[in-house]
Amino acid sequence: MEERKYLPHIAYDSVIFGFSGNQLKILIMKYHNTGLFALPGGFVKIDEDLNTAVRRGLKERTGLDNIYLEQFYTFGDVSRYQAGAMKTILEANGHHVPENYWMLDRFISVAYYALINYEKVVPKPDALSDSCDWYSLDKLPPLMQDHNQIVEKALQTLRDNLERKLVSVNLLPSLFTMNELQKVYEAILGEKLRRTTFQRKILSLNILDRHDKQYSGKAHKAPYLYSFKEK
Amino acid sequence: MEERKYLPHIAYDSVIFGFSGNQLKILIMKYHNTGLFALPGGFVKIDEDLNTAVRRGLKERTGLDNIYLEQFYTFGDVSRYQAGAMKTILEANGHHVPENYWMLDRFISVAYYALINYEKVVPKPDALSDSCDWYSLDKLPPLMQDHNQIVEKALQTLRDNLERKLVSVNLLPSLFTMNELQKVYEAILGEKLRRTTFQRKILSLNILDRHDKQYSGKAHKAPYLYSFKEK
DNA sequence: TTATTATTGTCACAAATTGAGACAATAACT
DNA sequence: AGTTATTGTCTCAATTTGTGACAATAATAA
Incomplete structure (x- = not known):
C-alpha cells in the first residue's frame, strides 16, 4: 500500500x-x-x-x-x-x-x-x-x-x-570572469554594484586563482579568467 | 483516542x-x-x-x-x-x-x-x-x-x-546600563568586547533612549540607564 | 574637608575599509 | 593609425573601527 x-x-x-x-x-x-x-x-x-x-x-x-x-x-x-x-x-x-x-x-x-x-x-x-x-x-x-x-x-x-x-x-562554471561573478552578486542582491569596489573586495578575500585571459572577439581589452581556489 | x-x-x-x-x-x-x-x-x-x-x-x-x-x-x-x-x-x-x-x-x-x-x-x-x-x-x-x-x-x-x-x-529588563547590554553581547558571542568601541557603535545605531543615572552605592561614577526606543 | 578608588562618558588620533573617480592598457574593428 | 568598449590598477576622500587617554563622577577612607 x-x-x-x-x-x-x-x-x-x-x-x-x-x-x-x-x-x-x-x-x-x-x-x-x-x-x-x-x-x-x-x-x-x-x-x-x-x-x-x-x-x-x-x-x-x-x-x-x-x-x-x-x-x-x-x-x-x-x-x-x-x-x-x-x-x-x-x-x-x-x-x-x-x-x-x-x-x-x-x-x-x-x-x-x-x-x-x-x-x-x-x-x-x-x-x-x-x-x-x-x-x-x-x-x-x-x-x-x-x-x-x-x-x-x-x-x-x-x-x-x-x-x-x-x-x-555553485552558480558559475569553473572558469569565469570578474564581470560574470559581479553579475551573480547583482542578481542575488537585486542591485547594481560598483565595479572597482567589487573587484578590490573579492580579490582581497584571496579565494580566487587567476588564469589566462579570455578573448571574446570583441573590440576591447580581454578580461582574466578566474576559478575558486580548491578548499 | x-x-x-x-x-x-x-x-x-x-x-x-x-x-x-x-x-x-x-x-x-x-x-x-x-x-x-x-x-x-x-x-x-x-x-x-x-x-x-x-x-x-x-x-x-x-x-x-x-x-x-x-x-x-x-x-x-x-x-x-x-x-x-x-x-x-x-x-x-x-x-x-x-x-x-x-x-x-x-x-x-x-x-x-x-x-x-x-x-x-x-x-x-x-x-x-x-x-x-x-x-x-x-x-x-x-x-x-x-x-x-x-x-x-x-x-x-x-x-x-x-x-x-x-x-x-528580549533578554534585558526595560531599563539597563550600557555595561549590562555589553555583557549580553559578550555572553552570546562568547568573547570580550572593547568598551569604548561597543558604546560608540551602539549609540550610533540610534536605538536607545537615555534616562536617569543609576546609583548603585558603589564608589564610582554612576552609569546612565537606557531603554530600547519604541519602534 | 580632602584624598582615594573604581567606573563611566567622551574625545583624539591612528589604522583600516569603502566610495568614487581617473587613467592607462588593451582587443578588435574602421 | 585612429576608434571603441572594457579592463586592471591607482589615487584621494570619506567613513568606520581600533586603541588609548583623560576628565568627571559616587562612594569611601583619611
Whole structure:
C-alpha cells in the first residue's frame, strides 16, 4: 500500500536556483492538464533521512549529485492545506482518489534551496507533470498553495547568506570572469554594484586563482579568467 | 483516542534563552524517575498552526505570551528515532504503553529558539517531568537524543542573528546600563568586547533612549540607564 | 574637608575599509 | 593609425573601527 511507504503529513519543497542571461532562475513544475504550477517537492520514506529524501528528489529532477543545499524554513500553517488542488492534480492524471487518501491530508513542508550550474542541467518532469522548466524570478507564474511565499523567503535567505557562505561558487562554471561573478552578486542582491569596489573586495578575500585571459572577439581589452581556489 | 489529537511523526523542540549572572542560560526538563534531560518540546494538534503549537508550549512552560521566537532548523535524521528512551519515560510515569503507540514512532522535529526576560519567568515542569530549570550553557547535562546538537545550532544561529535582529531587547529588563547590554553581547558571542568601541557603535545605531543615572552605592561614577526606543 | 578608588562618558588620533573617480592598457574593428 | 568598449590598477576622500587617554563622577577612607 503506497501510504505505508512515506511519512504522512510531511513533505519538502525545493527552490532550485540557477544563473543564466544575467538573471537568477528557478525550476518550476507544471502539472498535467491543470494549469497548476508548483515547486519541485516530494515526500520522505519511512526509513529515510529528511536530507536524503531531498537529495533524492533533486537528483531525479536535475540528474545531479552533490548539489549545494540549504534548509531554510519549515512551513506549518493549517491554511496550507488545500485538498482540492491536490485532488485535481491526481484526477487529471487519471488516478482514482480514495476518500481520506494520504496525499490529501494536511502537510507540513520543510523548504530547501539549492544552487546549481545552469549549464549542467536538463530538467526532468515527474510522472504528474508535463514540464519542469527555468523561470526568471521576476516572471514567475502564480504558484500553488504558499509556494510564492516560499520562493520569497528562499531569496531572502540567499541574500543574507551571500557573503557568509560564498554562495556563488555553485552558480558559475569553473572558469569565469570578474564581470560574470559581479553579475551573480547583482542578481542575488537585486542591485547594481560598483565595479572597482567589487573587484578590490573579492580579490582581497584571496579565494580566487587567476588564469589566462579570455578573448571574446570583441573590440576591447580581454578580461582574466578566474576559478575558486580548491578548499 | 489520543493519537487522533496530534499530527503523527511531527514534534517541535525549543531552546529557551535567558540571561542572568552575566551568562546565557536555557531551560531544561528532567523526566520523572529516569535521570533523562531534554529540551522543552511538544506536538502539533491536528488543526493547529505549527507556530501556534510552539507558542502554546512556551506559554505552558514559562507563563509568558508574546515571546520572541525564531525557527532555526528542522531535524529529520532517522537516527533521532529511539523508541526505547521514550518508552522508559512513559513507563516511569506509570503509563501503559501499547504496541505501536504513536509517541514511539519516528519523529521529525522543528527546532525554535526563544529569548525571554529571566526575571519574569517561573519555569513549570509538565506532567512527565519533575523539573524545568535554568542551566548555564557551559554546564549542560547530557541531553536526550540529538538535543545537545540542537542547542549548539541554536546558539550558532543566535550569534549569526545578533546584529541583524537586535536580539538583546528580549533578554534585558526595560531599563539597563550600557555595561549590562555589553555583557549580553559578550555572553552570546562568547568573547570580550572593547568598551569604548561597543558604546560608540551602539549609540550610533540610534536605538536607545537615555534616562536617569543609576546609583548603585558603589564608589564610582554612576552609569546612565537606557531603554530600547519604541519602534 | 580632602584624598582615594573604581567606573563611566567622551574625545583624539591612528589604522583600516569603502566610495568614487581617473587613467592607462588593451582587443578588435574602421 | 585612429576608434571603441572594457579592463586592471591607482589615487584621494570619506567613513568606520581600533586603541588609548583623560576628565568627571559616587562612594569611601583619611
